[in-house]
Amino acid sequence: MSNDIEFEPVIGLEVHAQLSTKTKLFCGCSTAFGAPPNTNVCEVCTGMPGVLPVLNAQAVELAVRAGLGLHCTVHERSQWSRKNYFYPDLPKGYQISQYDKPICTGGKLDIEVDGQTMTVGITRIHMEEDAGKNVHDDLVAGARSYVDFNRSSVPLIEIVSEPDIRSSAQAAAYMKAMRQLLRYLGVCDGNMEEGSLRCDANVSVRPKGTEKFGTRAEIKNINSFRFVQQAIDYEIERQSELIRAGGKVVQETRLWDSQAKSTRSMRSKEEAHDYRYFPEPDLPDLVLRDGFVAEVGKRLPELPSDKLTRYTSKLGLSPYDAKILTEDAEVAAFFDAALATHKNTKSIANWVINEVLRELKGNSVESLKFKGDAIGELVKLIDDSTISGKIAKDVLVELMAHGGSPRAIVDSKGWVQVTDTGAIEPIVDQVLAANAESVEKYKAGKTNVIGFLVGLVMKESKGKANPAMVNELLKKKMGG
Amino acid sequence: MDLANLSAHELADQLKSGKVSSVEATSACLQRLEKTAGLGAYLHVDANGAKKQAAEADARRAKKQSAGPLDGVPIALKDIFLTEGLPTTCASRILEGFVAPYDGTAVRKLKEAGTVLLGKLNMDEFAMGSSNEHSGYLPAKNPWDATRVPGGSSGGSAVAVAAGSCFATLGTDTGGSIRQPAALTGIVGLKPTYGRVSRYGVIAFASSLDQVGPMTKDVTDCANMLQAIAGHDPRDSTSSTEKVPSYTETLEKGVQGLKVGVPKEYFIDGMDPEVRASVDAALESYKKLGATLVDVSLPHTDYGIAVYYLVATAEASSNLARFDGVRYGKRVDPGKGLLDMYLETRGKGFGPEVKRRIMLGTYALSAGYYDAYYVKAQKVRTLVAQDFKEAFAKCDVIVTPTTPTPAFKLGENTGDPIKMYLADVFTVAVNLAGLPGLSLPCGFSKSGLPIGMQVLGRPFDEATILRTARAFEREHDFSARRAIS
Numbered sequence: 001m002s003n004d005i006e007f008e009p010v011i012g013l014e015v016h017a018q019l020s021t022k023t024k025l026f027c028g029c030s031t032a033f034g035a036p037p038n039t040n041v042c043e044v045c046t047g048m049p050g051v052l053p054v055l056n057a058q059a060v061e062l063a064v065r066a067g068l069g070l071h072c073t074v075h076e077r078s079q080w081s082r083k084n085y086f087y088p089d090l091p092k093g094y095q096i097s098q099y100d101k102p103i104c105t106g107g108k109l110d111i112e113v114d115g116q117t118m119t120v121g122i123t124r125i126h127m128e129e130d131a132g133k134n135v136h137d138d139l140v141a142g143a144r145s146y147v148d149f150n151r152s153s154v155p156l157i158e159i160v161s162e163p164d165i166r167s168s169a170q171a172a173a174y175m176k177a178m179r180q181l182l183r184y185l186g187v188c189d190g191n192m193e194e195g196s197l198r199c200d201a202n203v204s205v206r207p208k209g210t211e212k213f214g215t216r217a218e219i220k221n222i223n224s225f226r227f228v229q230q231a232i233d234y235e236i237e238r239q240s241e242l243i244r245a246g247g248k249v250v251q252e253t254r255l256w257d258s259q260a261k262s263t264r265s266m267r268s269k270e271e272a273h274d275y276r277y278f279p280e281p282d283l284p285d286l287v288l289r290d291g292f293v294a295e296v297g298k299r300l301p302e303l304p305s306d307k308l309t310r311y312t313s314k315l316g317l318s319p320y321d322a323k324i325l326t327e328d329a330e331v332a333a334f335f336d337a338a339l340a341t342h343k344n345t346k347s348i349a350n351w352v353i354n355e356v357l358r359e360l361k362g363n364s365v366e367s368l369k370f371k372g373d374a375i376g377e378l379v380k381l382i383d384d385s386t387i388s389g390k391i392a393k394d395v396l397v398e399l400m401a402h403g404g405s406p407r408a409i410v411d412s413k414g415w416v417q418v419t420d421t422g423a424i425e426p427i428v429d430q431v432l433a434a435n436a437e438s439v440e441k442y443k444a445g446k447t448n449v450i451g452f453l454v455g456l457v458m459k460e461s462k463g464k465a466n467p468a469m470v471n472e473l474l475k476k477k478m479g480g
Numbered sequence: 481m482d483l484a485n486l487s488a489h490e491l492a493d494q495l496k497s498g499k500v501s502s503v504e505a506t507s508a509c510l511q512r513l514e515k516t517a518g519l520g521a522y523l524h525v526d527a528n529g530a531k532k533q534a535a536e537a538d539a540r541r542a543k544k545q546s547a548g549p550l551d552g553v554p555i556a557l558k559d560i561f562l563t564e565g566l567p568t569t570c571a572s573r574i575l576e577g578f579v580a581p582y583d584g585t586a587v588r589k590l591k592e593a594g595t596v597l598l599g600k601l602n603m604d605e606f607a608m609g610s611s612n613e614h615s616g617y618l619p620a621k622n623p624w625d626a627t628r629v630p631g632g633s634s635g636g637s638a639v640a641v642a643a644g645s646c647f648a649t650l651g652t653d654t655g656g657s658i659r660q661p662a663a664l665t666g667i668v669g670l671k672p673t674y675g676r677v678s679r680y681g682v683i684a685f686a687s688s689l690d691q692v693g694p695m696t697k698d699v700t701d702c703a704n705m706l707q708a709i710a711g712h713d714p715r716d717s718t719s720s721t722e723k724v725p726s727y728t729e730t731l732e733k734g735v736q737g738l739k740v741g742v743p744k745e746y747f748i749d750g751m752d753p754e755v756r757a758s759v760d761a762a763l764e765s766y767k768k769l770g771a772t773l774v775d776v777s778l779p780h781t782d783y784g785i786a787v788y789y790l791v792a793t794a795e796a797s798s799n800l801a802r803f804d805g806v807r808y809g810k811r812v813d814p815g816k817g818l819l820d821m822y823l824e825t826r827g828k829g830f831g832p833e834v835k836r837r838i839m840l841g842t843y844a845l846s847a848g849y850y851d852a853y854y855v856k857a858q859k860v861r862t863l864v865a866q867d868f869k870e871a872f873a874k875c876d877v878i879v880t881p882t883t884p885t886p887a888f889k890l891g892e893n894t895g896d897p898i899k900m901y902l903a904d905v906f907t908v909a910v911n912l913a914g915l916p917g918l919s920l921p922c923g924f925s926k927s928g929l930p931i932g933m934q935v936l937g938r939p940f941d942e943a944t945i946l947r948t949a950r951a952f953e954r955e956h957d958f959s960a961r962r963a964i965s
């Protein structure tokens with residue numbers, strides 16, 4: 001091949017998302033993250049002889065929710081299969097998964113890249129159980145390996161995309177949109193550090209303008225947005241270089257090494273496992289009862305794209321603000337709760353975006369000591385002139401530190417705005433007397449000095465004077 | 481009379497009337513066990529535990545808190561059942577030293593019914609075999625003739641009941657493992673409908689075929705045992721929610737007006753003439769008792785063994801993957817890494833028949849062969865089930881011989897797996913179709929070996945099977961004969 005040939009990547013992603021259930025897929029053990037090794041285990045999830053799986057109904061509902069959110073066909077009948085292979089973290093010697101009859105097929109996800117919207121097809125969603133975790137103690141002599149089965153049988157869905165993705169940026173955007181959607185749906189907490197969301201990427205390259213797919217490599221172990229982009233970029237470059245140098249891409253599984261920032265071969269096609277899938281005889285077909293899918297559909301929360309449309313067209317927010325507010329399901333819920341308390345869309349949007357989110361510095365709104373309704377209440381206090389905007393910022397500082405209700409904070413601190421002319425007038429007089437020069441300027445037509453004077457009165461009143469009233473009084477007294 | 485020769489319900493009557501205590505019955509079994517130790521029925525005896533449970537049963541009875549017909553009755557269990565705190569090996573070296581961490585559902589139910597657990601019984605390793613010669617520890621021997629096999633895989637269970645070293649037991653039946661040894665040892669064995677009894681806490685051989693069932697001295701005991709263990713179990717998703725009827729209520733109703741199906745495919749040339757004569761006589765007997773004989777056909781019978789050995793081995797190859805030396809049981813680790821640990825552990829832990837079946841099953845599921853073997857076998861399996869459906873449109877029960885021959889000699893078939901597999905030729909189809917089937921003694925050969933016949937029924941119609949078997953038993957003394965006096 002010529003050296004200047006341009007390649008186009010073809011990418012498909014397999015996203016593994018942990019379903020947000022309290023208990024495991026086939027037993028009653030907790031799914032809580034971070035428990036001491038082998039404490040969330042029982043005879044079922046450690047594969048003792050004689051045990052049988054019992055399906056967690058909540059996991060099924062969450063998988064259906066994901067299917068509906070991704071516009072899939074949800075099948076009333078799907079089937080469990082066994083995927084057989086030996087590994088110490090796989091206690092039964094097989095993983096219970098879905099194979100040729102998955103619960104959902106044929107959906108789509110819209111993503112936005114560089115202001116352009118594109119659609120990525122979803123091939124299928126299937127349910128499966130997670131494996132445990134091998135822990136290698138290779139720092140000491142006579143190193144041993146251990147297995148922690150806390151994750152064993154934690155419920156997952158695998159969402160397989162069509163090979164519609166053409167760049168690493170699109171892949172990252174797809175992952176972000178997927179995480180956003182799954183969090184909105186309450187299907188997965190999206191915590192990539194804890195392994196709740198991870199992905200494998202199938203990457204191949206072909207000369208630009210050609211139709212035929214190249215030979216693909218599957219890259220495993222990608223668990224951040226940054227790594228999606230880096231791993232795919234690395235792989236595109238590796239495959240293109242290989243072909244340019246006259247070599248051939250071989251079908252294989254490669255592992256992303258985030259430290260080395262490269263992928264390395266894990267096993268070739270010849271070494272690939274024969275998983276000997278066959279229908280799981282310990283579980284009947286998964287049959288959804290009549291009307292179940294429709295019921296789940298009714299309980300489906302508003303999806304991010306619908307919310308975005310509502311915020312711009314119905315609430316009149318700018319696309320920029322609407323995007324910020326809908327990016328994260330929790331932020332949107334926070335905003336909706338604020339709006340439910342007080343209907344001042346513009347002001348509440350400003351407070352959430354410019355004050356609350358800024359103060360959070362990237363932490364989640366769930367870490368706050370107060371809920372969205374407090375911001376609604378705060379804006380209401382401004383709007384009915386109980387406090388000034390400046391005092392409101394002090395109230396927010398209090399909320400951040402201790403939580404509580406804005407009204408109670410204002411009352412207990414004595415921050416209620418002074419609207420009594422008798423109380424403000426002496427301060428106004430005092431300020432005018434001390435700033436004769438400014439008064440002269442004002443009278444000479446430089447009316448913008450009034451802002452300076454208002455500021456001084458506000459400062460003297462410790463922010464409690466009603467600014468509009470101060471303005472009025474100043475004008476009156478200076479003969480404006 | 482030696483207590484050990486009573487049936488369980490006869491013992492229950494004596495316990496009730498206060499003539500004997502559970503402690504005495506337990507001692508009688510332990511003595512018989514000692515006397516017949518050479519038969520190799522037991523893999524583990526828990527004499528102290530049993531005596532303690534018997535004393536508790538007697539105490540309950542003294543306080544008039546007795547649980548029912550099984551309270552205080554000494555039993556033993558095939559070593560495939562998980563029994564908390566007791567060794568559970570499935571007669572395999574790979575589980576040597578393994579102590580079960582929990583009780584299976586059927587075991588729990590029998591404990592709740594007040595039974596006394598004497599110990600764990602010999603079997604073919606992982607229930608794979610028809611002679612009990614594939615036990616990883618020792619073969620069990622037929623109490624009617626110790627040079628002959630007791631059948632398998634529930635061979636130890638059959639021997640213990642036939643020899644009187646326990647009053648009743650549970651076996652498991654994947655392709656005939658309850659009925660075939662019951663027939664060869666002259667006892668009653670029932671494989672219930674798939675899903676009638678929970679499989680939770682039973683080491684899996686072939687999940688879609690395995691079923692737990694009683695092995696007892698007579699039909700009444702069989703009904704009582706089934707009553708104790710039948711029913712839905714939330715821990716077994718394949719267990720049925722179908723209501724459990726009272727099996728004893730209809731037991732004595734007879735067969736007047738019942739249609740007994742006779743499938744021509746089960747009366748083949750070359751079967752043992754004494755077996756044929758006994759079953760023919762039994763059919764005549766049913767006619768006299770008021771039943772009508774109906775010719776039925778089960779045209780796919782010939783495919784039974786082939787289909788069975790594909791489906792059962794495929795499932796087994798996966799079910800036995802968990803015995804890897806990582807978490808429990810035997811581990812042989814040459815210290816050369818994971819692969820060698822797997823290879824050595826499984827290579828040394830499993831016996832030759834188990835390895836043979838794991839290889840067969842792995843092959844049947846392999847890429848490129850799956851459709852030709854496993855998928856095709858499943859298709860034929862539905863045809864076998866369809867045969868029975870059509871037959872049961874014409875009759876209420878089907879009667880066949882249980883085995884083609886009486887008990888064969890130890891070592892006679894061990895060199896020829898196919899010949900061994902054919903010992904199950906009359907029993908496997910019932911497992912493939914998920915139907916209930918019972919074997920009961922219907923005669924003895926001239927050399928004094930028991931002969932069994934099989935009564936098959938519609939799904940969940942164990943009540944009709946039991947009543948049909950009981951009607952025959954009432955008229956004959958075959959179940960009352962004892963191998964050891």
Ligand SMILES: [Zn+2]
Nearest residue numbers: 027029042045
């Ligand atoms: Zn568990």
